[in-house]
Amino acid sequence: MKGPLSVMHFEHQYSVALYQLQTALQVIRSANKVPDIKQLSQLTGYSEEHILESMEFGTSSYLQHKSSFQ
Numbered sequence: 443m444k445g446p447l448s449v450m451h452f453e454h455q456y457s458v459a460l461y462q463l464q465t466a467l468q469v470i471r472s473a474n475k476v477p478d479i480k481q482l483s484q485l486t487g488y489s490e491e492h493i494l495e496s497m498e499f500g501t502s503s504y505l506q507h508k509s510s511f512q
Contacts, residue, residue: 460500462486463493 466485470477479490486493 456496456498456500458500459486459488459492459496462488463496 463482463486466482467477470481470485477485479493482488482493483490488496
């Protein structure tokens with residue numbers, strides 16, 4: 443897939459992961475713990491590499507428009 447749609451898919455993939463990471467972080471922080479990448483990987487099922495890429499390439503627009511991505 444090339445062009446604008448492939449960019450949207452790429453961004454969407456990382457934005458979904460970023461949203462799930464942010465949700466996992468909220469849960470962990472509510473228990474007064476500081477997670478590391480390995481723990482986030484175990485909680486979300488994403489690889490450590492994917493987590494780091496999501497933090498770099500994901501956007502918070504998924505949080506605002508979550509229903510339009512489903």
